Amino acid sequence: xxxxxLNIVFVLLCAGVVLASQYKLLDRYILTVLMLMGINxxxxxxxxxxxxxxxxxxxxxAGFACVGAYVGSVLSxxxxxxxxxxxxxxxxxxxxxxLFPVIMLAAALVSAVFxxxxxxxxxxxxxxxxxxxxxxxxxxxISIIENSEQIAEQIFxxxxxxxxxxxxRGFSGMKxxxxxxxxVAHIPWMEIWVILGACFCVFVLYRLVTSTYGKGIxxxxxxxxxxxxxxxDTKRTKxxxxxxxxxxxxxxxxxxxxxxxxxxxxxxxxxxxxxxLVMVYLGGMGSLSGCIMAAIAFTVLVEALRPxxxxxxxxxxxxxxxxxxxxxxxxxxxxxxxxxxxxxxxxRPEGLLxxxxxxxxxxxxxxxxxxx
Amino acid sequence: xSLLEVKHxxxxxxxxxxxxxxxxxxxxHQIIGLIGPNGxxxxxxxxxxxxxxxxxxxxISFEGRDMRPYPPHAITALGMARTFQNIRxxxxxxxxxxxxxxxxxxxxxxxxxxxxxxxxxxxxxRSIERTAREILEVMQLSDYAEECPKNLPYGLQxxxxxxxxxxxxxxxxxxxxxxxxxxxxxxxxxIQLIRWIFDEFKISIWMIEHQMKVxxxxxxxxxxxxxxxxxxxxxxxxxxxxxxxxxxxLGDGAV
Numbered sequence: 001x002x003x004x005x006l007n008i009v010f011v012l013l014c015a016g017v018v019l020a021s022q023y024k025l026l027d028r029y030i031l032t033v034l035m036l037m038g039i040n041x042x043x044x045x046x047x048x049x050x051x052x053x054x055x056x057x058x059x060x061x062a063g064f065a066c067v068g069a070y071v072g073s074v075l076s077x078x079x080x081x082x083x084x085x086x087x088x089x090x091x092x093x094x095x096x097x098x099l100f101p102v103i104m105l106a107a108a109l110v111s112a113v114f115x116x117x118x119x120x121x122x123x124x125x126x127x128x129x130x131x132x133x134x135x136x137x138x139x140x141x142i143s144i145i146e147n148s149e150q151i152a153e154q155i156f157x158x159x160x161x162x163x164x165x166x167x168x169r170g171f172s173g174m175k176x177x178x179x180x181x182x183x184v185a186h187i188p189w190m191e192i193w194v195i196l197g198a199c200f201c202v203f204v205l206y207r208l209v210t211s212t213y214g215k216g217i218x219x220x221x222x223x224x225x226x227x228x229x230x231x232x233d234t235k236r237t238k239x240x241x242x243x244x245x246x247x248x249x250x251x252x253x254x255x256x257x258x259x260x261x262x263x264x265x266x267x268x269x270x271x272x273x274x275x276x277l278v279m280v281y282l283g284g285m286g287s288l289s290g291c292i293m294a295a296i297a298f299t300v301l302v303e304a305l306r307p308x309x310x311x312x313x314x315x316x317x318x319x320x321x322x323x324x325x326x327x328x329x330x331x332x333x334x335x336x337x338x339x340x341x342x343x344x345x346x347x348r349p350e351g352l353l354x355x356x357x358x359x360x361x362x363x364x365x366x367x368x369x370x371x372x
Numbered sequence: 373x374s375l376l377e378v379k380h381x382x383x384x385x386x387x388x389x390x391x392x393x394x395x396x397x398x399x400x401h402q403i404i405g406l407i408g409p410n411g412x413x414x415x416x417x418x419x420x421x422x423x424x425x426x427x428x429x430x431x432i433s434f435e436g437r438d439m440r441p442y443p444p445h446a447i448t449a450l451g452m453a454r455t456f457q458n459i460r461x462x463x464x465x466x467x468x469x470x471x472x473x474x475x476x477x478x479x480x481x482x483x484x485x486x487x488x489x490x491x492x493x494x495x496x497x498r499s500i501e502r503t504a505r506e507i508l509e510v511m512q513l514s515d516y517a518e519e520c521p522k523n524l525p526y527g528l529q530x531x532x533x534x535x536x537x538x539x540x541x542x543x544x545x546x547x548x549x550x551x552x553x554x555x556x557x558x559x560x561x562x563i564q565l566i567r568w569i570f571d572e573f574k575i576s577i578w579m580i581e582h583q584m585k586v587x588x589x590x591x592x593x594x595x596x597x598x599x600x601x602x603x604x605x606x607x608x609x610x611x612x613x614x615x616x617x618x619x620x621x622l623g624d625g626a627v
Contacts, residue, residue: 204487211486211493212472212479212500219462219473226460229422230474231448231540240483355464 006369021188038194040295042201044279046248052286055221057131060138061276066268068250069257072107081176085164093180108247115246145265175261284351289358381430390416403577405591413600423447449477453542463522471504511535527558547579
């Protein structure tokens with residue numbers, strides 16, 4: 001029994017969150033932060049496959065999440081809710097809870113195809129060149145979506161599909177899908193989907209990187225020439241890693257869009273990509289457990305700085321250390337967070353765990369859980 | 373038909389001709405050596421044969437098959453393995469993983485199998501693990517299975533690299549300066565090891581080596597290149613007394 005302890009603790013924690021949400025024991029804000037945590041875990045661990053395990057430098061991860069968010073949102077709105085494009089929902093809204101995972105997978109698939117499109121021209125390049133390509137891809141995806149309305153209106157007319165996704169005004173209506181799920185059974189669906197999504201993502205990544213197939217990715221990272229000579233199909237390996245990474249990012253996008261019920265391309269800009277980078281480098285490149293911890297820590301930190309800065313502001317005013325006219329605003333969060341990254345690179349450039357897993361640092365931990 | 377045949381291969385890099393009209397044939401179960409001064413184009417020949425460069429002119433065939441269209445990993449899968457002059461192991465993973473990954477061409481499963489742990493995945497991983505353990509056992513490396521190569525002494529790293537090449541189950545083994553950086557005791561051990569591998573695995577070996585002792589003891593046949601041209605070939609005895617070879621090594625007027 002001992003070796004299932006942590007597994008049971010984890011299941012109980014998840015069940016606790018779901019139950020707390022069901023019986024309104026937890027504040028809505030705290031629940032949102034918890035769900036963001038799950039989304040960030042998906043977002044960061046998926047990038048870790050490329051930036052950590054493969055040691056490439058992809059900087060446009062949010063672009064793929066954006067693709068996933070839009071594909072998932074459009075599908076869910078078209079299929080399960082009354083909308084201005086098809087009028088009536090295409091499928092019975094009562095199917096929503098059943099088909100939501102299918103939507104997530106479909107979005108992941110489309111994101112993976114986008115990942116493939118970015119990975120193909122990047123074969124000849126590595127390092128900084130790939131970074132530039134991925135930043136460019138991120139910008140292209142955002143600009144296309146933001147301008148889709150105008151483009152579609154001019155080419156296909158005002159009632160076309162392109163105008164339906166609303167361009168820069170953002171796309172909404174996913175709350176109605178969530179409501180449709182609630183009509184079937186009144187349980188906290190989004191909390192459940194986020195937990196399942198994060199578990200799915202970590203499960204996929206764990207199994208991939210521990211298989212001999214997936215270790216080819218590490219081989220490519222450590223010595224690409226040796227990998228190619230020792231029978232690893234390096235091109236294919238890179239493609240697969242890129243596709244899995246962008247596909248999982250797509251899932252994080254779908255969940256993000258459905259939590260808020262609203263999605264806007266501008267929230268998947270370069271800043272969001274940078275957040276993924278921060279989490280990966282904070283946790284340690286190539287360390288799945290480090291990345292999960294970093295995602296949790298990062299989410300908590302970003303939220304804790306809101307009251308933290310307020311507290312600082314009030315007290316410094318009280319002590320007379322700040323001039324009366326000046327308030328420390330929340331914008332300072334984006335000074336403090338990059339500063340943490342700055343200090344990290346100075347004093348612990350390999351991240352919290354380096355490329356080791358938590359079980360390498362605490363070998364006894366292995367006795368307390370089972371992963372297969 | 374020879375196992376490996378290189379015919380009229382010329383390799384140019386821009387204006388530089390690294391290899392000119394290179395010909396060789398390697399029979400089954402034969403050890404041959406390729407020697408020559410630094411920069412003579414020996415490693416370029418290996419890079420051509422293992423598929424890293426595509427020859428500007430000429431053809432390379434392995435078991436009667438034209439090798440030019442194949443990428444390096446496919447050539448390895450067909451039965452040609454090599455080691456590197458400067459050891460290129462994956463330093464941040466265990467010796468066992470090094471040996472496991474180099475069997476990538478025999479995996480026979482894809483991403484989905486890896487994620488779902490299908491029967492195909494389990495069988496394949498088991499067989500790869502078994503092969504890896506066997507290779508480590510015969511190469512007397514079992515004690516270091518969990519070590520990272522970077523923590524091993526140089527001589528052992530050479531041995532791990534040989535084990536890694538052997539784990540691809542090659543028919544031809546290309547050794548690029550296997551004795552580089554070894555002391556005289558280690559060189560003695562290496563000679564015995566290569567001889568043993570040659571007898572045990574019944575493979576063909578083609579090696580580049582600077583240390584005359586190694587090639588003279590091991591090789592049945594030697595080829596000498598200088599400035600990309602083959603200047604002599606024959607048995608070690610013939611080569612030793614060839615005035616052109618002596619000139620290439622010791623300089624003009626030495627004879």
